[in-house]
Amino acid sequence: MSTEPPDDDPFRKPPPTNQGGGSPYDNPQDPQPQQPQNPYDNTAPPPPPYGGDPYGAGGPGPGDPLAGMPPLAESGRRVLARIIDMVLIGIIVGLLSWAFDIASFDTDGDSINAGKQAGSSLLTAVLYIAYDVILTARTGQTLGKRLLKLRVANLDNGATPSTQTNLIRALVLWVPFAFCCACIWTAICGGWSFFDKPYKQGLHDKAAKTVVVSSG
Numbered sequence: 345m346s347t348e349p350p351d352d353d354p355f356r357k358p359p360p361t362n363q364g365g366g367s368p369y370d371n372p373q374d375p376q377p378q379q380p381q382n383p384y385d386n387t388a389p390p391p392p393p394y395g396g397d398p399y400g401a402g403g404p405g406p407g408d409p410l411a412g413m414p415p416l417a418e419s420g421r422r423v424l425a426r427i428i429d430m431v432l433i434g435i436i437v438g439l440l441s442w443a444f445d446i447a448s449f450d451t452d453g454d455s456i457n458a459g460k461q462a463g464s465s466l467l468t469a470v471l472y473i474a475y476d477v478i479l480t481a482r483t484g485q486t487l488g489k490r491l492l493k494l495r496v497a498n499l500d501n502g503a504t505p506s507t508q509t510n511l512i513r514a515l516v517l518w519v520p521f522a523f524c525c526a527c528i529w530t531a532i533c534g535g536w537s538f539f540d541k542p543y544k545q546g547l548h549d550k551a552a553k554t555v556v557v558s559s560g
Protein backbone atom coordinates (compact mmCIF):
# COMPACT_ATOMS: atom_id res chain seq x y z
CA MET A 345 0.00 0.00 0.00
CA SER A 346 1.26 3.53 -0.93
CA THR A 347 2.11 5.91 1.86
CA GLU A 348 1.89 9.03 -0.34
CA PRO A 349 -0.81 11.48 0.83
CA PRO A 350 -3.70 12.05 -1.57
CA ASP A 351 -3.45 14.89 -4.06
CA ASP A 352 -6.35 16.71 -2.47
CA ASP A 353 -4.65 16.87 0.88
CA PRO A 354 -5.35 20.52 1.98
CA PHE A 355 -1.97 20.74 3.63
CA ARG A 356 -0.18 20.25 0.31
CA LYS A 357 -2.10 22.91 -1.65
CA PRO A 358 -0.07 25.97 -2.54
CA PRO A 359 -1.38 29.38 -1.43
CA PRO A 360 -3.58 31.19 -3.93
CA THR A 361 -1.81 33.28 -6.53
CA ASN A 362 -2.71 36.67 -7.91
CA GLN A 363 -1.77 37.31 -11.52
CA GLY A 364 -2.11 41.05 -11.10
CA GLY A 365 0.49 41.30 -8.37
CA GLY A 366 0.10 42.35 -4.83
CA SER A 367 -1.10 40.25 -1.97
CA PRO A 368 -2.74 37.00 -3.07
CA TYR A 369 -5.32 37.51 -0.36
CA ASP A 370 -6.51 40.90 -1.68
CA ASN A 371 -10.15 41.00 -2.68
CA PRO A 372 -10.52 43.20 -5.78
CA GLN A 373 -14.20 43.61 -5.04
CA ASP A 374 -13.53 45.35 -1.72
CA PRO A 375 -13.79 49.16 -1.95
CA GLN A 376 -10.83 51.22 -1.00
CA PRO A 377 -10.94 52.18 2.68
CA GLN A 378 -12.29 55.67 3.27
CA GLN A 379 -10.12 58.11 5.12
CA PRO A 380 -11.93 59.41 8.19
CA GLN A 381 -12.86 63.06 7.92
CA ASN A 382 -11.55 65.46 10.46
CA PRO A 383 -14.60 66.82 12.31
CA TYR A 384 -12.69 70.01 13.06
CA ASP A 385 -11.73 70.67 9.44
CA ASN A 386 -14.00 73.52 8.44
CA THR A 387 -12.58 75.61 5.67
CA ALA A 388 -15.65 77.82 5.26
CA PRO A 389 -15.74 80.66 7.81
CA PRO A 390 -18.95 80.80 9.85
CA PRO A 391 -21.31 83.65 8.98
CA PRO A 392 -21.63 86.60 11.38
CA PRO A 393 -24.53 86.37 13.86
CA TYR A 394 -26.85 88.61 11.88
CA GLY A 395 -25.62 88.29 8.32
CA GLY A 396 -22.44 90.33 7.85
CA ASP A 397 -21.60 93.80 6.64
CA PRO A 398 -24.55 96.09 7.48
CA TYR A 399 -23.51 98.50 4.75
CA GLY A 400 -22.83 95.91 2.07
CA ALA A 401 -24.43 96.30 -1.34
CA GLY A 402 -27.87 94.95 -1.97
CA GLY A 403 -29.72 95.87 1.23
CA PRO A 404 -31.83 93.22 2.94
CA GLY A 405 -31.22 89.73 1.60
CA PRO A 406 -28.90 86.81 2.30
CA GLY A 407 -26.31 89.16 3.81
CA ASP A 408 -28.80 91.27 5.71
CA PRO A 409 -27.67 91.96 9.29
CA LEU A 410 -31.32 92.14 10.35
CA ALA A 411 -31.80 88.42 9.69
CA GLY A 412 -32.71 86.84 13.03
CA MET A 413 -33.02 90.22 14.76
CA PRO A 414 -36.32 91.52 16.19
CA PRO A 415 -38.31 93.72 13.79
CA LEU A 416 -37.32 97.35 13.41
CA ALA A 417 -39.29 99.78 15.55
CA GLU A 418 -41.96 101.92 13.98
CA SER A 419 -40.80 105.52 13.62
CA GLY A 420 -43.97 106.83 15.29
CA ARG A 421 -43.30 104.80 18.43
CA ARG A 422 -39.70 106.03 18.45
CA VAL A 423 -40.90 109.63 18.40
CA LEU A 424 -43.33 109.01 21.26
CA ALA A 425 -40.59 107.33 23.32
CA ARG A 426 -38.28 110.29 22.67
CA ILE A 427 -40.96 112.77 23.75
CA ILE A 428 -41.40 110.88 27.02
CA ASP A 429 -37.64 111.04 27.62
CA MET A 430 -37.51 114.75 26.81
CA VAL A 431 -40.34 115.53 29.21
CA LEU A 432 -38.73 113.55 32.05
CA ILE A 433 -35.30 115.10 31.63
CA GLY A 434 -36.80 118.53 30.87
CA ILE A 435 -38.43 118.55 34.31
CA ILE A 436 -35.10 117.78 35.97
CA VAL A 437 -33.30 120.43 33.87
CA GLY A 438 -35.94 122.99 34.85
CA LEU A 439 -35.66 122.22 38.56
CA LEU A 440 -31.85 122.34 38.54
CA SER A 441 -31.81 125.52 36.47
CA TRP A 442 -34.14 127.15 38.96
CA ALA A 443 -32.03 125.89 41.88
CA PHE A 444 -28.84 127.32 40.38
CA ASP A 445 -30.54 130.52 39.23
CA ILE A 446 -29.95 129.91 35.54
CA ALA A 447 -33.56 129.35 34.57
CA SER A 448 -34.12 132.77 33.06
CA PHE A 449 -32.17 135.28 31.08
CA ASP A 450 -31.65 138.78 32.40
CA THR A 451 -32.08 141.36 29.68
CA ASP A 452 -30.97 144.96 29.77
CA GLY A 453 -31.81 146.51 26.43
CA ASP A 454 -29.85 144.46 23.88
CA SER A 455 -27.66 142.87 26.52
CA ILE A 456 -28.28 139.23 27.40
CA ASN A 457 -26.69 137.37 30.23
CA ALA A 458 -24.58 135.03 28.09
CA GLY A 459 -23.16 133.28 31.14
CA LYS A 460 -26.56 132.04 32.27
CA GLN A 461 -27.45 130.98 28.75
CA ALA A 462 -24.22 128.98 28.40
CA GLY A 463 -24.73 127.43 31.83
CA SER A 464 -28.27 126.37 31.01
CA SER A 465 -27.17 124.86 27.67
CA LEU A 466 -24.30 122.98 29.30
CA LEU A 467 -26.55 121.59 32.03
CA THR A 468 -29.09 120.49 29.42
CA ALA A 469 -26.44 118.74 27.30
CA VAL A 470 -24.82 116.97 30.25
CA LEU A 471 -28.10 115.66 31.66
CA TYR A 472 -29.53 114.48 28.36
CA ILE A 473 -26.25 112.82 27.31
CA ALA A 474 -25.74 111.14 30.70
CA TYR A 475 -29.34 109.91 30.73
CA ASP A 476 -29.06 108.37 27.26
CA VAL A 477 -25.60 106.86 27.69
CA ILE A 478 -26.04 105.31 31.14
CA LEU A 479 -29.45 103.75 30.58
CA THR A 480 -28.88 102.61 27.01
CA ALA A 481 -25.50 101.04 27.83
CA ARG A 482 -27.13 98.95 30.56
CA THR A 483 -30.18 97.54 28.78
CA GLY A 484 -30.46 99.29 25.43
CA GLN A 485 -33.47 101.21 26.75
CA THR A 486 -34.24 104.63 28.13
CA LEU A 487 -37.39 104.96 30.23
CA GLY A 488 -39.36 106.06 27.20
CA LYS A 489 -38.17 103.10 25.15
CA ARG A 490 -38.94 100.70 27.98
CA LEU A 491 -42.51 101.97 28.17
CA LEU A 492 -42.92 101.61 24.41
CA LYS A 493 -41.10 98.25 24.32
CA LEU A 494 -38.22 99.36 22.15
CA ARG A 495 -34.47 99.00 22.48
CA VAL A 496 -31.29 100.17 20.79
CA ALA A 497 -29.10 97.49 19.19
CA ASN A 498 -25.85 97.30 17.27
CA LEU A 499 -26.63 96.96 13.60
CA ASP A 500 -23.91 94.38 12.93
CA ASN A 501 -24.76 91.88 15.69
CA GLY A 502 -27.92 92.93 17.54
CA ALA A 503 -26.14 93.33 20.89
CA THR A 504 -26.66 96.15 23.37
CA PRO A 505 -24.34 98.99 22.30
CA SER A 506 -21.25 99.73 24.36
CA THR A 507 -20.81 102.91 26.40
CA GLN A 508 -18.56 104.35 23.69
CA THR A 509 -21.12 103.65 20.97
CA ASN A 510 -23.91 105.18 23.06
CA LEU A 511 -21.77 108.24 23.75
CA ILE A 512 -21.31 108.85 20.02
CA ARG A 513 -25.04 108.41 19.52
CA ALA A 514 -25.95 110.79 22.35
CA LEU A 515 -23.44 113.48 21.35
CA VAL A 516 -24.80 113.65 17.81
CA LEU A 517 -28.36 113.88 19.11
CA TRP A 518 -28.04 116.22 22.08
CA VAL A 519 -25.13 118.65 21.58
CA PRO A 520 -26.78 120.54 18.70
CA PHE A 521 -30.07 120.37 20.60
CA ALA A 522 -28.59 122.00 23.70
CA PHE A 523 -26.39 124.67 22.12
CA CYS A 524 -27.96 125.83 18.89
CA CYS A 525 -30.81 124.05 17.14
CA ALA A 526 -33.05 122.75 19.93
CA CYS A 527 -36.18 121.04 18.65
CA ILE A 528 -35.32 121.66 14.99
CA TRP A 529 -32.28 119.40 15.19
CA THR A 530 -34.15 116.76 17.18
CA ALA A 531 -36.88 116.71 14.52
CA ILE A 532 -34.34 116.35 11.71
CA CYS A 533 -32.12 113.83 13.48
CA GLY A 534 -34.89 111.60 14.75
CA GLY A 535 -37.27 112.21 11.87
CA TRP A 536 -34.69 110.83 9.47
CA SER A 537 -35.87 107.36 10.44
CA PHE A 538 -39.19 107.96 8.67
CA PHE A 539 -37.41 108.08 5.32
CA ASP A 540 -34.30 105.99 5.84
CA LYS A 541 -34.11 102.61 4.10
CA PRO A 542 -33.59 99.80 4.79
CA TYR A 543 -32.72 100.23 8.48
CA LYS A 544 -34.92 103.16 9.63
CA GLN A 545 -31.97 104.93 11.23
CA GLY A 546 -31.90 108.43 12.59
CA LEU A 547 -28.77 110.49 11.94
CA HIS A 548 -27.51 109.59 15.41
CA ASP A 549 -28.06 105.90 14.60
CA LYS A 550 -26.02 106.25 11.43
CA ALA A 551 -23.16 107.88 13.34
CA ALA A 552 -23.12 105.06 15.91
CA LYS A 553 -24.14 102.21 13.52
CA THR A 554 -27.15 101.28 15.62
CA VAL A 555 -30.81 100.54 15.02
CA VAL A 556 -33.92 100.62 17.20
CA VAL A 557 -35.90 97.37 17.36
CA SER A 558 -38.98 96.10 19.11
CA SER A 559 -38.33 94.38 22.43
CA GLY A 560 -41.67 92.70 22.94
